[in-house]
Amino acid sequence: MFTLNLNFSVLAVELIFLITGIFFFLVDKFIKNKNYAYYLVFLAILLGFGFLMFTPFGDFTKAYQKDFFSATIQLFLLIGAFLIVLISYTFLQEFRALNYGEFYGLFLFSLIGAFVMVASQDLLTLYLGMELMSIPVYFLIASNFVYGRNSLEGSLKYFIAGALASAFIILGLALVYHSQGSLIFKDIFTNLAQGLNKKELFAALILILAGFSIKLSLVPFHMWAPDAYQASPLPVTTFLAGIVKFALMGAFIKIMILGFSPLRVELGTFLIPIALITVLIGSLLAIKQDNIVRMLAYSSVAHVGYASLGFLSGDYLGYGFILFYMLIYLFTTIGTFGLLIYLASIKREFLEIPSMSGISQKLPLVAFLILVLFFSLAGVPPTAGFMAKFYIFIMLVKGNFIGVAILALLFSVIGAYPYLRVIKVIYMDKPLYDYEKERYSISLFIPIILSLFIVLLFGVYPKPAVDFIQRTLYLYMNMLLFHT
């Protein structure tokens, strides 16, 4: 018999977001000027920063633990969410029919789910956090039907894929529960370290991986991704590509470190073909897309493939580099979609690649920003995207996967084509339209400039971020092994 440890100060950030979100749902109908929601979310996230930095670590019952790992990932998620809230303000000024408090409320609920997921201590809490993260996103995607009725279709596809993913994950949970009698990560680790039930637990891990790869859009299950990305409003696409994928990667790394870590070499061998095919398919299908959001969706499939290459060596250093990769991808995505929001506010047709031709003549600043961010996505040296790929490939070479590293390098050459095509269209083609410049709004360009700064800084000097992440993992492992 143990006593329940109801330490609410650990949950402070989630509680703030929960109260703010519920407040939107209750009050939004009675307020005429809808911009209040933006300021309130701004305040809630700033408060969240304060509580995340200054509340002590600890447990909430046995299901939720705030520790080095989860607090670090939550900090990154919160920074990303802050920037996305900033860019969605400008977007909602343009697309007024979406400008309701509920938009931000669903956003915050989804963020709570991501926080719960990365801090969970057993598989059930992880699953519930995952559902809480994805269910508001279905609504956010479907809310775009005011502007394009077909966005319902993208939402439906994402919903069906998500429901099947959760079914597979629960099947894995049932296997774990049958062979272990509990779903807590530490019990799984104890049994695996003693060599008990290895086959059952490996099957369960594969089922859980299947669920995660549907949500992460690894290749056999990537078909929903481009439709859902193209259907959703642009800030929600950013959320889906940046934050949801980052949180899912963080949670999967947590499963691998805490629960299934004796199986990580087997998992690496299992993932080799999946990761390589994901990179190849994502790069190839991105080539023939004309809609830029759809192109970026396929490129996000490829990027998750690159990040999951870090699992192959089964080394904890590789896991740290996965987090670094997803962090860089998060910032690059925010910058890119911020620029797309600016272009869409000038003319809706600018979301098609052929009609973007020649915008460098009237909008040289925007063209230059697109150039730098797309170089980062393609992995050209002075940017952070190159450093992230470099570290992943270094881990592959270190783990004696030289063939895989060479193949991934070749695929990344293919994957550079779609980005370079956009840059060629922007800089070298004749302009098609005549249009007026929009003014550069502050809340849109602060996140863009910040992400550009981060991309350039970590491209030249990545050591602080990498050291921060690796030291977090190292400290976390030490606390885990020697402290319990």
Add this chain to the structure above:
Amino acid sequence: MVPFEYYVILSLLLFVIGLAGALFRRNLIILLASLEIIMNALIVLFAAISYHTKDISGYLIVFFLIGMAAAEAGVGLTLAVLIYKKLKKVYVDEINFFRG
């Protein structure tokens, strides 16, 4: 007393039926019903494991899963109603605006 294997066979059968329905049927409502069948199969599985290992936490998981199944049904039916209202379509293969 019914042996444990029978419950496992029942729930896996239901799971496969639900999966086949979700993958191959064209009607939107039947698709949602198939997703419900999958969730119910898993609920039966958890309850059976919990009953046969005399462990209480499986029953607890069952309650969480019922809640999740209800939430999923809510989202799915909302989307189905919206799709019927806006697109006038109920068959999945007619909803094919995005491709490639």
